[in-house]
Amino acid sequence: MSATYDKLVDLLVGRFAVERTEIGPDVTFRELEMDSLFLVELVLVIQSEFGVGLDEDAASPDDTVAQAAELIESRTAAAAS
Amino acid sequence: MPAPALAVTGLGLVTAAGIGADTTWERVCAGVPTAARNPDLDGLPVDISCTVPGLDPVRDVGRRSPLTHDRFIQLGIVAAREAVASSGLDPVTWDGARVGVVVGCGLGGVGTWEAQHRRMLGQGPDTVSALLVPMLVPNMVAGHLAMELRATGPNFVTATACASGATAIGAAARLLHDGTCDVVVTGGAEAGVSPLMVTGFARMGALSRRLDEPAAASRPFDADRDGFVIGEGSGMLVLEREEDARARGATVRARLAGYGASADAHHITAPDPEGGGVRQAVRAALRQAAVVPAEVDHVNAHGTSTPLNDAVEARTLRKLLGDRASVTSVKGVLGHALGAAGAIEAVLTVLTVERSTVPPTANLERQDPGVELDVVHGAPRRQRVRVAMSNSFGFGGQNAVLVFTSA
Numbered sequence: 001m002s003a004t005y006d007k008l009v010d011l012l013v014g015r016f017a018v019e020r021t022e023i024g025p026d027v028t029f030r031e032l033e034m035d036s037l038f039l040v041e042l043v044l045v046i047q048s049e050f051g052v053g054l055d056e057d058a059a060s061p062d063d064t065v066a067q068a069a070e071l072i073e074s075r076t077a078a079a080a081s
Numbered sequence: 082m083p084a085p086a087l088a089v090t091g092l093g094l095v096t097a098a099g100i101g102a103d104t105t106w107e108r109v110c111a112g113v114p115t116a117a118r119n120p121d122l123d124g125l126p127v128d129i130s131c132t133v134p135g136l137d138p139v140r141d142v143g144r145r146s147p148l149t150h151d152r153f154i155q156l157g158i159v160a161a162r163e164a165v166a167s168s169g170l171d172p173v174t175w176d177g178a179r180v181g182v183v184v185g186c187g188l189g190g191v192g193t194w195e196a197q198h199r200r201m202l203g204q205g206p207d208t209v210s211a212l213l214v215p216m217l218v219p220n221m222v223a224g225h226l227a228m229e230l231r232a233t234g235p236n237f238v239t240a241t242a243c244a245s246g247a248t249a250i251g252a253a254a255r256l257l258h259d260g261t262c263d264v265v266v267t268g269g270a271e272a273g274v275s276p277l278m279v280t281g282f283a284r285m286g287a288l289s290r291r292l293d294e295p296a297a298a299s300r301p302f303d304a305d306r307d308g309f310v311i312g313e314g315s316g317m318l319v320l321e322r323e324e325d326a327r328a329r330g331a332t333v334r335a336r337l338a339g340y341g342a343s344a345d346a347h348h349i350t351a352p353d354p355e356g357g358g359v360r361q362a363v364r365a366a367l368r369q370a371a372v373v374p375a376e377v378d379h380v381n382a383h384g385t386s387t388p389l390n391d392a393v394e395a396r397t398l399r400k401l402l403g404d405r406a407s408v409t410s411v412k413g414v415l416g417h418a419l420g421a422a423g424a425i426e427a428v429l430t431v432l433t434v435e436r437s438t439v440p441p442t443a444n445l446e447r448q449d450p451g452v453e454l455d456v457v458h459g460a461p462r463r464q465r466v467r468v469a470m471s472n473s474f475g476f477g478g479q480n481a482v483l484v485f486t487s488a
Contacts, residue, residue, distance in 0.1 A: 017144040033145075040211035041148070056207075 001025060004076070005069040007049070012065070015045055025066035035061055042068075052076055084258045084369065088326035088333040088488070091168030091319030092428045093160035093268070096415050097131035097312050100141070100159060102167075105425075106432050109414045109440040110461040116295040116310045116416055122276060127283040129295040130274045131312035131416030149212060150225065151190030152313070156421070157222040157270030158229055160315035165230060165266060168319035169331055172230040180232035181262040182223045183253040184317075185245030185269035187420030187475070190217035192275045222270045234262045242475030243383070243417065245269055246316060246424025247483055251340035257322050268317035269424030279311055285350060287387060299417070300444035301384035301410035302391050302452045309385040312416030316424035318431070333488035335434040338372070338468075341365030345478025352390060352474060356397030362480040363401055363470070370484040372468050377406045377484075379439055379469040381430040384410025385417050394472065395452040407464055408454045409433075413443030423473030427483055430471040434487050439464050 005025065012018040018032050029039060039059045046068075047054055052075040059068050094101065097115035098108035108115070115131045122128035133156060138146040142155045150158070165172060172180075193216040201209050215221055220238045227236050235256055239248040246269025253267035282288050289298035289308035299310040318337075326333055343365070345358035352359070367374060380402070383394055391410075398408065411429055418425055433439055438461050445458035471483045 017139070017148065037211045037215070038148070044208060044210070056211075 002069060002073065004073050005066065008065060008069050008072065011045055011049060016042065023065055026064050028062050028064050029059065030061040046072060050076065052079060086323040087254055087257055087337040088321050088323040089318050089335050089337055089431050090321055090326050090331045090333060091164040092334060092431060093163030093167065093317040094425060094428050095133055095136065095156045095160045096314040096418065096425055097133055098415060099134060100136065101163060102428060102432065106429065109411045109429060110438065112414060112441040112443040114296040114299060114414050114443050116298050118295055119274065122279055125276060125280055125283070127279055127288045127290065127292065129292055129298060129310055130279065131310055132274050133314055149216065151193045151216040152272035153186060153190060153270045154222045154225050156272055156313065156315040157184060158225060160268060160270070160317040161226050161230065161266055164317035164319050170264060170319065175264065177231040177233045179234055179263040180230065181234035181253065181256045181265040182226045182232050182236045183239065183249045183256070183265060183267045184223045184226065185239045185247070185249035185420050185424060186219040186222055186271055187240055187242045187245045188271060188273045188278065189219035191273055191278050193217045195275050195277050226266060230266060232266065240420070241479035241481060242477055243419055244423050244473035244475035244479050244481040245420035246422060247427060247471065247473035247481035248342065248423070250318065250337070250424060250427055250483055251342060251481055253320055254337055254340055257320055263321065263325060265320045266317060267320060268315060269421035270315040271419045271421040272313045273419050274311055274313050282311060289386065297444055299386045299413050301382065301386045301413050301442050302395065302449055302456050303445050304447045304449045306386045306388060306391060308387050309412065310416040312418040314415070314418040314421050314425055316421060316428040318428060335431040335488055336486045337483065338486045339366040339370030339484035341369065341482045343480045345480070347478050350476045352393045353478065354393055356393050358478055358480045359394065359397045359474065360401060362482040366470065366482040366484045370486065372484065374402045375405065376468050377402050377470055379433060379464065379466045380406050380408045381426050381433065381469065381471040382408050382410045383472040383474045384412055384442065386412060390474065391449065392451055395454055399453045404453060404455055406455065407439050407457050407462060409439055409457045410442050411440060413445065423471070423481060426471050426473070430469050430485050434466045434469050434485050437463060437465050439466070
């Protein structure tokens with residue numbers, strides 16, 4: 001997986017007390033017991049850690065970790081172009 | 082028809098003395114104050130407090146606790162778990178619909194509130210946590226206990242400032258008296274040692290300014306007292322009807338025999354100098370307990386160490402009870418845990434009854450001559466306590482008095 005994905009995993013472990021072993025690319029945030037309130041927090045953390053702008057509802061509990069990483073990458077690319 | 086007798090079957094404490102009811106009991110009996118300088122209050126007009134040492138939210142509460150619980154909720158969860166465990170009841174198997182939760186809290190998640198407000202002012206509204214509201218509203222301590230304990234009966238928080246914990250216990254008793262619940266987990270939780278709150282209390286002139294000597298600052302009933310020392314913590318009790326507790330073979334630690342509540346209707350912060358509201362609450366509590374003033378063996382006083390509270394409380398107690406009852410204030414050791422104080426003191430009153438031991442009032446070196454009471458000081462006193470009263474009085478003139486009797 002990408003460096004973005006790896007960094008996202010580190011944030012989930014470090015900031016959201018998710019067990020590293022439970023995380024996988026196809027695992028949804030809901031499966032990680034992260035509800036919509038947690039995702040608002042996650043978007044805040046992503047904005048400051050990756051320096052990208054995201055709407056507060058950019059991620060939903062049914063998104064997978066890989067989908068979130070892809071979203072971050074697309075926003076990073078958009079910001080760079 | 083008389084109200085059914087209520088049994089206290091579980092106790093839990095988290096205080097500035099540490100985690101666990103026995104830890105606090107030993108410290109208050111030793112009479113060693115917990116007040117100390119607090120680096121988080123550096124630069125403020127008052128920088129001393131009594132804070133809970135060594136609570137690790139991840140270890141002691143749960144791995145996501147720092148994300149979802151303000152500190153007052155963490156303190157409440159730890160104390161409630163101890164209380165329920167010591168009752169011998171099992172939340173996995175109990176009928177949760179018959180279990181109520183009533184917790185006193187005067188402030189709520191002020192630490193979270195202040196941190197998020199700073200963030201909003203400094204970095205803008207887009208940086209404010211979505212968990213701000215669920216972390217700060219006071220009712221969430223009871224809400225989290227419901228989730229924690231699978232308790233789906235009536236669930237609420239009482240706010241009567243520094244009487245909140247005692248008010249909660251009184252309200253909980255009603256749920257057992259009227260048959261709404263079979264078990265109630267009740268007490269108080271508060272974590273108000275925040276820069277803004279401490280400053281607010283300091284601006285009121287309520288806090289001790291003995292900053293160079295923090296351990297001596299909280300000195301209830303002493304002639305040289307000059308205010309309270311702010312504290313934090315949680316006290317929790319498990320209450321059941323005595324008949325039910327006996328039927329399941331539980332140890333009855335003491336009985337909750339009476340509760341009285343009143344309002345001074347006098348002033349926003351000062352107590353009624355005539356003690357009219359206190360007298361009314363004491364009489365109501367004794368009446369419900371079916372005891373007369375001369376039968377009261379012991380009073381766990383509100384005893385905040387403010388000049389006015391202690392003077393009025395002492396005068397009122399003397400008029401009502403004479404000088405026969407032993408009196409103590411544990412705030413000399415623990416400081417004033419605000420909305421949790423009444424519950425912490427209720428737990429300690431139960432232990433006083435159960436263990437026939439009255440903890441001393443720390444720092445009582447020269448008793449105020451206006452305090453014509455038998456205030457225990459210097460060392461714990463062995464005393465058979467059949468009837469004990471625990472007083473709590475809140476700003477706003479809200480009074481709550483509990484009466485415990487030996488089992």
